[in-house]
Amino acid sequence: MNAASRGTTGSATFTRLLEMLRPDLMRFAWWLARDRSVAEDVVQETLIRAWKSREELKDPAAARPWLFTIARREHARLFERKRLPTVDVEEVEALGDPALATDGDAGLIDLRRAIMKLPEEYRAPLVLQVLGGLSTAEIATELGLTQAAVLTRLFRARNRLRTLYGLEPVEDVE
């Protein structure tokens, strides 16, 4: 196998990876942006940047957190560049966003609405963990926090969501 054909095989593998992870990438971008158009822009920019930087991905198994990291930075870049307005949950609902579609499971929609309302500092680590599969140590690195701070934010995020299921919030942690 010559160098050119090795490169082609690598490209094909990489493309399959992108295709496989694209749905979750779109979901992740949506939860960051809470706006479909912005999320689509973030995904497109992420795919382009990932392709250009594909040599940096040494282990395909790490593709998911790697892509999510790129997406988070692209979202931050977009947010900074465009000064995107703050998202209002009721406005998203009024626009008929599929994420809050009223024809689905009512419990899930309530939970989505509650996750949307979580402060960014709680929502971002939760999405990175549950959707991205990042460990608390990886989230700490990604967000520039201590691991203890990440644990606290994740705890508070879940604690706020407990009430939706008739569970009392437990005492906060320091």
Add this chain to the structure above:
Amino acid sequence: MSDATPHSNARLHIGADPHSLPAEVTAHLEGCAECRRFRDEMLMLDGKVHAALELPLSEFRQRARPARRLALAASVVLALSVAGGFWLFRPATALAGEVVAHVEDEADSWNMHQPLPPAQVAEVLRKAAAEFDSPYPIVYGYPCPFRGHRVAHLVVQTPTGTMTVMLIRHEQVRRRTEFSRDGMQGVLLPAGEGSVALLTRDGTVPDAVAEEVVSRVHW
């Protein structure tokens, strides 16, 4: 966390990551029914959270606006084109083939009839790093990913019919190259440091239109 009690430490870890608990928390659970119940509740909640985060993308696709849906497809085409090896070979014929494939993938763009607001056109051109003072109404515009860059994908209404205009800043062609495929007639033209692709399904691209368009493109 070193000064936390085993109970509060367990609460913190269970609430933060109920699926992955440190050994000392697992040990604490053995003798603490309250924390075991808390873990069970959080595991139940986590299943719901996971399901909630799994947004219904099929709904997204059904409800996406046409231009956005097409743009999504374009990004997939980008990746597939790359995998196909087109990336490595860039003569004008290959470029023409990719332009046709891209336009075919966004065929709905030819069904647009309402002129776009100038601000929207300006934003497309800005993203594609291009300037274009169109002599014709622009009815579709999107900064599409193409060969690793953004290009301005426009559709204009010319006197002879609907025409796609792609402003490709990052690709140079040496000379005018005409092509024809799948009922489309097109031409690739040099335009300064970049190139312009014009395609139509209404006959051929008139020379006068091509010259007029190219003269109004700047990078």
